Amino acid sequence: MENKIEVRNFNFYYGDFQALIDLNVPIRANQITALIGPSGCGKSTFLRGLNRMNDTIRSARAEGEVLLDGKNIYDPDVDVVDLRQRVGMVFQRPNPFPQSIYNNVAFGPRVLGMNKTNDLDQIVTESLQGAALWDEVKDRLDQPALELNPGQQQRMCIARTIAVRPEVILMDEPCSALDPVATLHVEDLMRRLSEKYTIVIVTHNMQQAARASDWTGFFWLGRLVEFNETTELFTNPHESLTESYITGRQG
Amino acid sequence: MSTFDEAPVSWQEPQKDAPPARRNWSELIIETLIRLAGISAVVIITLIFLFLLKEGAPAFMQVPITNLLSTRWYPIEDMFGLIPLLVGSLLVTIGAVAIAVPLGLTTAVYLGEFAPPWQREILKPVIEVLAAIPSIVLGFLGWVALAPLIQGAGAPTGLTAFTGAIILAYMSLPTIISITEDALYAVPREYRDGALALGATQWQTIWRVTLPAARSGIVIAVMLGVGRAIGETMAVMLVTGNAANIPQFGLGAFFQPVRTMTATIAAEMGEVAQGSVHYSVLFAIGIVLFLITFLVNSLATRFIGGSARRRGGQI
Ligand SMILES: Nc1ncnc2c1ncn2[C@@H]1O[C@H](COP(=O)(O)OP(=O)(O)OP(=O)(O)O)[C@@H](O)[C@H]1O
Ligand SMILES: [Mg+2]
Numbered sequence: 001m002e003n004k005i006e007v008r009n010f011n012f013y014y015g016d017f018q019a020l021i022d023l024n025v026p027i028r029a030n031q032i033t034a035l036i037g038p039s040g041c042g043k044s045t046f047l048r049g050l051n052r053m054n055d056t057i058r059s060a061r062a063e064g065e066v067l068l069d070g071k072n073i074y075d076p077d078v079d080v081v082d083l084r085q086r087v088g089m090v091f092q093r094p095n096p097f098p099q100s101i102y103n104n105v106a107f108g109p110r111v112l113g114m115n116k117t118n119d120l121d122q123i124v125t126e127s128l129q130g131a132a133l134w135d136e137v138k139d140r141l142d143q144p145a146l147e148l149n150p151g152q153q154q155r156m157c158i159a160r161t162i163a164v165r166p167e168v169i170l171m172d173e174p175c176s177a178l179d180p181v182a183t184l185h186v187e188d189l190m191r192r193l194s195e196k197y198t199i200v201i202v203t204h205n206m207q208q209a210a211r212a213s214d215w216t217g218f219f220w221l222g223r224l225v226e227f228n229e230t231t232e233l234f235t236n237p238h239e240s241l242t243e244s245y246i247t248g249r250q251g
Numbered sequence: 252m253s254t255f256d257e258a259p260v261s262w263q264e265p266q267k268d269a270p271p272a273r274r275n276w277s278e279l280i281i282e283t284l285i286r287l288a289g290i291s292a293v294v295i296i297t298l299i300f301l302f303l304l305k306e307g308a309p310a311f312m313q314v315p316i317t318n319l320l321s322t323r324w325y326p327i328e329d330m331f332g333l334i335p336l337l338v339g340s341l342l343v344t345i346g347a348v349a350i351a352v353p354l355g356l357t358t359a360v361y362l363g364e365f366a367p368p369w370q371r372e373i374l375k376p377v378i379e380v381l382a383a384i385p386s387i388v389l390g391f392l393g394w395v396a397l398a399p400l401i402q403g404a405g406a407p408t409g410l411t412a413f414t415g416a417i418i419l420a421y422m423s424l425p426t427i428i429s430i431t432e433d434a435l436y437a438v439p440r441e442y443r444d445g446a447l448a449l450g451a452t453q454w455q456t457i458w459r460v461t462l463p464a465a466r467s468g469i470v471i472a473v474m475l476g477v478g479r480a481i482g483e484t485m486a487v488m489l490v491t492g493n494a495a496n497i498p499q500f501g502l503g504a505f506f507q508p509v510r511t512m513t514a515t516i517a518a519e520m521g522e523v524a525q526g527s528v529h530y531s532v533l534f535a536i537g538i539v540l541f542l543i544t545f546l547v548n549s550l551a552t553r554f555i556g557g558s559a560r561r562r563g564g565q566i
Contacts, residue, residue, distance in 0.1 A: 056443075056447065081450050095441035099463070111449060160445075
């Protein structure tokens with residue numbers, strides 16, 4: 001099976017504090033990879049390392065390699081702006097811009113220089129359809145995105161992300177601010193999106209990892225303790241640490 | 252924090268000790284005081300305007316409107332053309348806004364979005380000190396330092412609308428910069444992250460997300476800054492040359508002496524006989540100033556209100 005992303009000997013520091021220690025993680029193409037682990041173990045740091053969102057933090061420093069289609073994204077000749085178009089991100093709290101729904105979804109394409117109304121209309125429609133939101137908002141595209149409910153806002157943020165046609169979508173606890181119905185909506189959506197995109201999702205919810213992902217990585221204090229196919233990891237964990245964590249969280 | 256924690260206790264105590272009637276009394280007194288304070292503000296503003304009207308209205312009856320709208324201000328010969336003063340004020344204010352707004356906004360953006368912490372720590376206090384310079388000192392600086400420069404650059408005199416505009420711009424800059432920077436600071440980090448994660452450059456993020464999100468704060472910053480400039484009198488009087496002429500059209504207009512409405516009132520009020528025509532014309536100028544300020548303020552309020560509604564009530 002093909003690896004879309006290959007993380008090799010990856011270390012990450014906030015100043016003197018080492019948040020990630022010698023990580024080696026394969027991310028399979030067109031599959032959903034879930035990252036689980038206790039609070040503060042470095043899941044978000046790892047995720048933000050995959051599209052270099054950590055670059056915005058002054059004291060932060062990365063070592064090692066993150067190969068995207070075989071090319072290290074930390075190489076000096078890599079354009080971060082380009083990289084973030086290929087590796088999109090959905091955040092924990094829905095973060096629509098204080099603008100209309102249409103302008104939110106059209107933001108990425110516009111930034112890329114697309115400005116023909118026809119093309120934009122089409123890409124906004126397709127993206128909202130792709131995020132299973134089109135039917136709910138098609139009559140009010142010019143209204144403020146902040147008027148949507150949280151579940152709709154999060155799906156709109158997913159639409160906004162797929163509007164730039166990324167190859168990988170990173171999601172950092174995308175459902176933690178959502179109610180159970182909206183959560184199931186987003187999980188369905190992830191399943192359909194994984195046909196076209198490679199997805200990495202951070203979650204605190206064991207059931208969600210078990211039901212919605214193909215691969216699962218278990219993080220503990222900045223290290224990757226175990227990485228395996230989801231069914232294997234949950235039914236037959238090889239490490240005792242993994243076992244006690246998943247049984248503790250489920251029971 | 253601690254005051255919040257203690258608050259419920261102190262609310263309950265009067266209920267226990269005092270009969271409800273007394274509590275209602277104190278409540279009533281406080282409410283009345285607050286209401287009086289609110290009403291008095293409105294009353295005072297109304298009184299000021301009525302006073303202006305009473306003193307200024309005779310001007311509109313005694314001086315023919317054609318005279319008021321003429322282009323010559325020469326009170327000794329009963330020529331009360333307000334146009335040159337209006338043009339003078341407009342030139343200086345427009346010039347000041349044209350200098351202060353771009354300069355102030357870019358400085359605030361630099362401070363808020365680009366500058367490393369050590370530069371912010373130096374620049375912010377320096378800008379605040381700039382705000383503390385008395386305006387007359389700036390005017391004096393304009394007179395001794397700036398005017399010769401402008402004359403040296405080829406203007407017929409150094410005391411011009413442009414000189415006044417620069418001084419006013421520097422007077423309003425600290426306000427514009429610090430309030431804009433506060434507005435930028437208040438924009439949630441999530442917006443910036445969201446834009447960057449979509450592949451926007453830092454500049455696109457600022458231009459398309461951060462600045463629009465901070466728009467209402469920026470409008471307030473500009474209003475307060477410009478407000479300071481419009482009302483300013485003495486410094487402007489020092490450096491604009493005080494000639495009540497209409498400058499020739501075109502960009503050159505900025506490099507000729509002008510006289511503003513405020514400077515006219517300040518310069519001539521001491522010399523007029525109370526109740527004379529000249530006296531009431533000066534008050535009429537005050538009415539015009541009042542109306543202009545009122546208009547600008549209402550436009551700004553509408554602009555802020557409108558944009559807040561478009562963004563779903565979030566300011
Ligand atoms: N900007 C930062 N500066 C310094 N330390 C940080 C920063 N962000 C995170 N850390 C530290 O790095 C470690 C990993 O944080 P991270 O946010 O990646 O954990 P997480 O697994 O996502 O936790 P959670 O489940 O609570 O989201 C924590 O110890 C945290 O305190
Ligand atoms: Mg996290």
